[in-house]
Structure formats: structure tokens, C-alpha cells
Amino acid sequence: MFPGGGQPNMQQLLKQAQKMQQDLAKAQQELAEAKVNGSAGGGLVEATVTGAGELVALTIAPAAVDPEDTETLADLILAAVRDANQAAQKMQAERMGPLTQGMGGGIPGLPF
Known part of the structure; x- marks a missing residue:
């Protein structure tokens, strides 16, 4: 019901x-334009994603490249991208959280 019983x-x-x-x-x-970084291997691999989670850059230090061990390089890349995505998710929560919380009853008369 609404205060006073009115519409x-x-x-x-x-x-x-x-x-x-x-x-x-x-x-x-703002999230689409923002960029966050993640890294792995002490900075050997760095990934940059937008606040929306889109991978836009990947930097690999020459020291990370071993033709005999591409598996480790792949693991470092995955770890750097995950690190960057976690930072993007945190940014999303910080920016969108206050707005989406208002949907849970922020507008009187709406069921959500």
C-alpha cells in the first residue's frame, strides 16, 4: 500500500x-570507457580490460616467452586476464551497486 492509502x-x-x-x-x-589492469608473474604478463570486461590490451615481457614452455605462458596470460576481470567486476559493483539497489523497492508501486 501507499502512504495514506492513495494511488x-x-x-x-x-x-x-x-x-x-x-x-x-x-x-x-563510464564502465565501457574505464580501463583496469591485471597482471601475473610479477608483471611479466599484463592485461587491460574495460570496466565492462572487454579485453583491450595484453602485454607480454620477453622474459616470459620460452619456446620450450608455452604452457606456463598460457597460464600467465589466463591469470592476468582473470586478475583484470576481477578488478572490472569490483568496479562494476562499486558503480552499479548503488543504482541497482534502488530497483529493489526504490520506486514505490513497482514490484521489484
């Missing part, structure tokens, strides 16, 4: 929904 002001609800949608779009754009 929600639909114009106010629409304004709140539009603002929330704008805020979410802005946060998503």
Missing part, C-alpha cells in the same frame, strides 16, 4: 524511472 503519482513515478534509466546508462557508458 502513486504516475508522473512522479515516470520521472523517477527515467532518472534511474539515465543514471544506469551513464554508469554503463
Whole structure:
């Protein structure tokens, strides 16, 4: 129910929904433009991903390249990408969390 038993002001609800949608779009754009780094092997391999998790760069130090042991290099690459993705997920939670929490009852009259 609504305070006082009345109906929600639909114009106010629409304004709140539009603002929330704008805020979410802005946060998503910021995440897409932000870049975070991850590394492995003491910096031998570095990965850069966007805040949305897209891999955009990978740097491999010459010392990490051993033609006789490509398996270790592959492991280092995976670890660096995972490290960068964890940083991106943390950034997503920090930026999107306050916005998405409002969806759980932030707009009166909506069931979610």
C-alpha cells in the first residue's frame, strides 16, 4: 500500500524511472570507457580490460616467452586476464551497486 492509502503519482513515478534509466546508462557508458589492469608473474604478463570486461590490451615481457614452455605462458596470460576481470567486476559493483539497489523497492508501486 501507499502512504495514506492513495494511488502513486504516475508522473512522479515516470520521472523517477527515467532518472534511474539515465543514471544506469551513464554508469554503463563510464564502465565501457574505464580501463583496469591485471597482471601475473610479477608483471611479466599484463592485461587491460574495460570496466565492462572487454579485453583491450595484453602485454607480454620477453622474459616470459620460452619456446620450450608455452604452457606456463598460457597460464600467465589466463591469470592476468582473470586478475583484470576481477578488478572490472569490483568496479562494476562499486558503480552499479548503488543504482541497482534502488530497483529493489526504490520506486514505490513497482514490484521489484
